[in-house]
Amino acid sequence: MADFEPVLMANMQREDSHTLAAYEKAGGYAALKRALREMQPKGVVDLVKRSGLRGRGGAGFPTGLKWTFLPQETRGPVYFCLNADESEPGTFNNRVLMEQDPHQVLEGLILSCFATCATTAYFYMRYEFPLAWRRVQAAIDECYSAGYLGSNILGSGYSLNVYLHRGAGAYICGEETGLIESLEGKRAWPRIKPPFPAVEGAFRRPTVVNNVETVACVTHIVARGAEWFRSMGVPPDPADPRDPGSFGPKLYCLSGHVERPGCYEAPMGLPVRELIDRFGGGIWKGRRAKAAIPGGISMGLLRADEFDCRLDFASPARYGCLGLGTAAVVVLDETVSMVDFLHNSCRFFAHESCGQCTPCREGTAWSLRMLDRIRAGRGRWKDLDLLLEIGDSIGIIPGSTICGLSDGAAWPIKNAIRKFRAEFEDYIRQSNPQGYLETAPVAALDSTGSH
Amino acid sequence: MAERILTEEMENAIRALFPRYPTRQAVTLPALHIVLEKLRYVPPQAVVEIAGLLELAPSQVQDTLSFYGIFPQDKPHGRTRVWVCRSISCALRGSDELLQQLCESAGISPGGTTGDGRVTIEIAECLGACEHAPCMLANDELHHCITREQGEAFLRGLK
Ligand SMILES: Cc1cc2nc3c(=O)[nH]c(=O)nc-3n(C[C@H](O)[C@H](O)[C@H](O)COP(=O)(O)O)c2cc1C
Ligand code: SF4
Ligand code: FES
Numbered sequence: 001m002a003d004f005e006p007v008l009m010a011n012m013q014r015e016d017s018h019t020l021a022a023y024e025k026a027g028g029y030a031a032l033k034r035a036l037r038e039m040q041p042k043g044v045v046d047l048v049k050r051s052g053l054r055g056r057g058g059a060g061f062p063t064g065l066k067w068t069f070l071p072q073e074t075r076g077p078v079y080f081c082l083n084a085d086e087s088e089p090g091t092f093n094n095r096v097l098m099e100q101d102p103h104q105v106l107e108g109l110i111l112s113c114f115a116t117c118a119t120t121a122y123f124y125m126r127y128e129f130p131l132a133w134r135r136v137q138a139a140i141d142e143c144y145s146a147g148y149l150g151s152n153i154l155g156s157g158y159s160l161n162v163y164l165h166r167g168a169g170a171y172i173c174g175e176e177t178g179l180i181e182s183l184e185g186k187r188a189w190p191r192i193k194p195p196f197p198a199v200e201g202a203f204r205r206p207t208v209v210n211n212v213e214t215v216a217c218v219t220h221i222v223a224r225g226a227e228w229f230r231s232m233g234v235p236p237d238p239a240d241p242r243d244p245g246s247f248g249p250k251l252y253c254l255s256g257h258v259e260r261p262g263c264y265e266a267p268m269g270l271p272v273r274e275l276i277d278r279f280g281g282g283i284w285k286g287r288r289a290k291a292a293i294p295g296g297i298s299m300g301l302l303r304a305d306e307f308d309c310r311l312d313f314a315s316p317a318r319y320g321c322l323g324l325g326t327a328a329v330v331v332l333d334e335t336v337s338m339v340d341f342l343h344n345s346c347r348f349f350a351h352e353s354c355g356q357c358t359p360c361r362e363g364t365a366w367s368l369r370m371l372d373r374i375r376a377g378r379g380r381w382k383d384l385d386l387l388l389e390i391g392d393s394i395g396i397i398p399g400s401t402i403c404g405l406s407d408g409a410a411w412p413i414k415n416a417i418r419k420f421r422a423e424f425e426d427y428i429r430q431s432n433p434q435g436y437l438e439t440a441p442v443a444a445l446d447s448t449g450s451h
Numbered sequence: 452m453a454e455r456i457l458t459e460e461m462e463n464a465i466r467a468l469f470p471r472y473p474t475r476q477a478v479t480l481p482a483l484h485i486v487l488e489k490l491r492y493v494p495p496q497a498v499v500e501i502a503g504l505l506e507l508a509p510s511q512v513q514d515t516l517s518f519y520g521i522f523p524q525d526k527p528h529g530r531t532r533v534w535v536c537r538s539i540s541c542a543l544r545g546s547d548e549l550l551q552q553l554c555e556s557a558g559i560s561p562g563g564t565t566g567d568g569r570v571t572i573e574i575a576e577c578l579g580a581c582e583h584a585p586c587m588l589a590n591d592e593l594h595h596c597i598t599r600e601q602g603e604a605f606l607r608g609l610k
Contacts, residue, residue, distance in 0.1 A: 089581070
């Protein structure tokens with residue numbers, strides 16, 4: 001991987017990388033011009049399909065395939081929603097893209113809209129990104145002036161409007177149907193699927209939802225071709241007929257207890273250890289690692305002896321994690337208490353559950369209450385089994401909830417307790433020597449104050 | 452009749468967004484943002500007036516508003532509104548201590564506003580800036596890798 005040259009971050013080194021002038025000087029919008037001149041929408045869809053691009057927003061769904069789910073014949077508009085709600089703890093690559101190189105994102109967005117015949121795109125950005133908001137709005141304005149947006153783009157006959165839409169501080173707006181409900185002006189309650197957004201999405205019309213990094217990849221696939229994209233990454237596992245492989249460059253987020261936290265670009269399939277040591281300068285303060293989140297907190301935990309795990313769509317699951325997620329690695333050093341880690345995770349999900357599904361609403365709230373009780377010196381070993389019972393029963397994987405937030409809440413519980421059970425048991429026994437073996441039902445602490 | 456709260460300027464800004472969306476209801480969040488930015492809160496009367504503009508029942512707007520945690524309704528938030536991240540990457544680098552320190556220095560608890568209206572301190576989940584942990588957003592500005600001293604200096608510098 002030594003000879004890999006950054007693509008997604010290439011322009012960011014340049015001065016004023018966020019401006020149209022700098023972007024065009026580096027060859028920006030050439031791919032769009034060529035596509036509008038030489039290609040049909042279907043040609044772009046086929047190209048993206050052949051590239052093997054899979055969504056970068058967390059689920060890893062093949063992008064070209066998703067686009068083909070749109071009805072072939074439809075009267076009336078198709079909507080494109082760009083998912084810039086980025087709120088998964090540990091994840092910040094979309095922010096870096098939008099702040100440092102918004103035109104790369106917009107070029108990809110325009111190409112993706114052209115491919116899907118969308119004439120209106122909503123750029124749904126989370127509330128807490130004021131700099132990205134200003135930069136993207138300025139870039140959109142530049143695009144209208146330059147004729148890359150608006151009616152009859154570059155004389156091609158294709159017209160597109162892009163509207164920035166601001167979120168309001170709720171993680172669940174990142175779930176694609178929660179995003180759609182929020183865009184429509186309602187509470188962001190995810191919808192029961194099917195129907196999938198491609199059939200009935202925003203304003204009851206066929207809708208595509210893609211992540212910011214996904215459309216940035218589209219820019220380069222159109223510029224450099226599907227073979228270039230497939231020349232890096234991890235090919236399909238021959239033993240798994242359903243694995244489409246993990247191709248292309250990836251923006252890895254690295255944070256927590258490393259010397260140099262940051263956003264780093266490398267091909268798909270980078271081993272966790274290499275990300276930490278080569279890019280991140282190793283564990284901070286000369287300490288040792290204890291564990292790492294492989295792809296945003298929803299994905300669970302790797303132990304330090306599992307850092308040979310590669311960051312591609314298939315590998316983290318082989319280590320018992322939920323998946324690659326956003327490829328955001330958060331490193332925990334040897335001083336971190338797993339009880340504190342799990343408390344932080346449970347607090348996040350209890351706070352962010354939208355409350356529609358009882359297993360998720362009650363499961364996340366009760367897991368937090370139990371962790372509060374454990375941290376207050378009133379834990380029992382039985383609580384670990386109760387927590388695992390919650391972890392094993394909430395989510396779309398066990399089939400008890402509407403969306404994947406609860407799978408994300410479950411995985412840290414399952415991984416932390418199953419991979420570090422002895423530590424939890426020691427903590428509980430030492431902090432509650434009189435009562436750690438109790439099994440009779442107990443009340444929650446009066447007020448946790450942590451919700 | 453309660454006194455009108457939305458200015459003509461706000462109403463025009465809201466109406467200007469209508470052509471962007473196929474429904475009026477979709478303008479709910481943008482309208483709430485416009486009011487929040489101007490008034491630093493969205494009192495019930497503003498909800499009624501927004502509903503009028505969007506041809507909705509006030510309860511529909513209120514239902515949406517109450518789902519999101521960023522629109523205070525009783526009184527305006529402070530001139531500076533600070534969001535201190537407490538999620539995992541920031542927690543690993545001292546955000547709990549930072550939040551506690553800021554609140555103690557300002558003499559308020561999370562969610563509270565100082566008596567002089569200078570600052571509101573809020574708890575945030577991941578701000579999408581984890582490489583800068585511990586971090587906080589103060590109005591439109593992200594503060595990176597905040598130390599104790601920087602936290603103190605920040606509070607002293609507020610107007
Ligand atoms: C709770 C939850 C939160 C999500 N948050 C985001 C997010 O912030 N950004 C994002 O792109 N996708 C997020 N997703 C995934 C989206 O539902 C969707 O799969 C994605 O936006 C599709 O885009 P892609 O195929 O380009 O990845 C989230 C999913 C869940 C279940
Ligand atoms: S799983 Fe949780 S977050 Fe998702 S819809 Fe159900 S209650 Fe809401
Ligand atoms: S965890 Fe604090 S910004 Fe992400």
